[in-house]
Amino acid sequence: MQIVIIGSGNVAYHITKAFVFNKIPLVQIFGRNEKELSKISEELNIPFSSEKLEDADLYIICVSDNSVEEISKLISKKNCLVAHTSGSLPKEILVGEYRKSSFYPLQTFSKSKELEYKKIPFFIETENEEDKKILFEIASKVSENVMESTHEKRKYIHLTAVFACNFVNHLFSRAKEISDSQEIPFDYFLPLIDETVQKIHEIEPKSAQTGPAVRNDKRVLELHEQLLKDESLEIYKVMNHSIQKMYEL
Amino acid sequence: MQIVIIGSGNVAYHITKAFVFNKIPLVQIFGRNEKELSKISEELNIPFSSEKLEDADLYIICVSDNSVEEISKLISKKNCLVAHTSGSLPKEILVGEYRKSSFYPLQTFSKSKELEYKKIPFFIETENEEDKKILFEIASKVSENVMESTHEKRKYIHLTAVFACNFVNHLFSRAKEISDSQEIPFDYFLPLIDETVQKIHEIEPKSAQTGPAVRNDKRVLELHEQLLKDESLEIYKVMNHSIQKMYEL
Structure with a gap:
């Protein structure tokens, strides 16, 4: 099986790395950003191109949602399988005479942060059983956690991830802004953040x-509002309102 | 040094437990909720009362903010040290002729969740150097992370903790509501949540x-808004607005 990764961003980098680490052979990484491609190519020892797409059996498109459709048109081959890695797009966004699929890794990817690939849930959607088998086999070499998902379900998985990640x-960013302001x-x-997640x-x-919001401690809520302004104040009000609604306070 | 803990909630339970585990002797846990007190008393083998406050050198008040003042009036002894554990109250909220102080553990406490006490930052404020020494010595038996803090600074520490914890x-609760709705x-x-914090x-x-918000992916933002309603929709809008403001999108 000849595989090409398309893209040079955070997802492309980590998918490429996960494949290399798990000895899944790649024939090429392809994309528009030559500088980023050459960095990945050098680190992971995979050929790259920004001009000529290699012939392959499977193309995995790892570009931002609004480029998926356009990029997919570059694949002129017919008898092949193409997957995108988007949480919200249907597989039908792909334009071509190939078999279409979705290969969605539920994780937050930054190039500068190493990852334990084994734990990443992969959600797979294909046109037929044979393609499903192909993508399951590949994903299972990377992760212990490979599942099927319809587009409908995947949209909600992605939405949940936006809240949970x-x-x-962003709350950490706003929190740091507050603590930075007071040195x-x-x-x-x-330790508090670690425990919040451990819990x-x-x-x-919910338990x-x-x-202060769930204790309905009005004095503290008012005090805090006086210490805040702009976006942080808006977040403060909306979050407290939502907490108090959830607990019927 | 004779120490009494006042309260029977999450903070009182964990402070008592941390003291017992670190062999800091306690003469009593005191409070209003006899049922909760008797449970803690039985588990940790410390006498309790809801009627007669024992004589002690140090009273640590672990009750919710709006009860601290009232509870502090029950301590009629003069030559003793009293600390509250609130993140937002000044030590002067305490009403009595004793020495006043603050003993603030920066952590989220739930009775049903065990904790590693060694890592909890403790913030201490006292009237004089001698009391500071007393509280530092006690806190240092529990934690590796004991610091001084003024009331002004402590308010901001608490506010930061509200955002970061x-x-x-609450975002986890709303996220779970979304995923539950789709089974x-x-x-x-x-794994995604763990990685978000590991990062x-x-x-x-900020890095x-x-x-979708930081990518300014309008299609996904609109799609998500259609999937949401009520408080989750309000949170969605405010968080995205705040992200886009922070990154000047």
Whole structure:
């Protein structure tokens, strides 16, 4: 099986790396950004091109959602399998006479952060059983956690991930902005943050809720509002409102 | 040194447990909720009372913020040290002729979740050097991470913790609500959540941001808004707005 990875961003980098580490042969990484491609190519010892797409049996498109359709048109081969890695796009976004599929890794990828690939859930959607078998076999070399998912379900998986990961990380950014403003080292908060996450491995998040909003401590809520402004104040109000709604306070 | 813990909630339970585990002798746990007190008393083998406060050198008040003042009036002894454990109250909230102090553990406490006490940062504020020495010595038996903090600074530490812990946990609750609605096991998201937190041990949260808002992916943002309603939709809008403001998108 000849495989080409398309893209040079965070997902492309980590998928390529995960494949190399698990001895899944790659014939090429292809994309538009030659500088990024050459870095990945050099680190992982895979040929790259920004001009000529190699012939392959499987193309995995790892580019941002709004480029998937356009990039997919570059694949003129007919008898091959093409997968995109988007959480929200249908496999039908792919334009070509090949077999279409989705290969969605549920993780947050940054080039500068190493990852344990074995634990990443992969969600797979294909046109037929044979393609499903192909993608399951490949994903299972990378991860212990490979599943099927329809497009409908995948949209909700992605949406849940936005809350549980992207928004959580943004709260860390806003939290750090507050502690930075008072010259309080953000490191102080790491044990608390670790415990916040440890907790939900054992307790339902709804039962783990602590803090002034769930205690309905109006004095503290008012005090905090006086310390905040702009976006952080908006977040503060909306989150407290949502907490109090959830617990019917 | 004779020490009494006042309270029977999450903080009182864990402070008592941390003291017992580190062989800091306690003469009593005191509070209003006899049922909870008797459970803690039985588990940790410390006498309890809801009626007669024992004589002690140090009283640590671990009750919710709006009860601290009232409870502090029960301590009629003059030559003793009293500490509260609130993140937002000044030590002057304590009403009595004793020496006043603050003993603030930066952590999220739930009775049903065990904790590694050694890593909890403790922030201490006292009226004089001698009391500071007393509280530092005690806290240092529990934790490797004991510091001084003014009331002004402590307010911001607490506020940062609300963002980094309380709000983060609420995002997990709302995330789980979404995945539950589609019968997607929340366990799927634990590797992603773990990685989200692992990341900020190594990278600044601002550099670790991923997701549709920071990519300014309008199609996905609109799609997600259609899948959401009520409080989750409000959170979605405010968080994306805040992300886009932070990255000037």
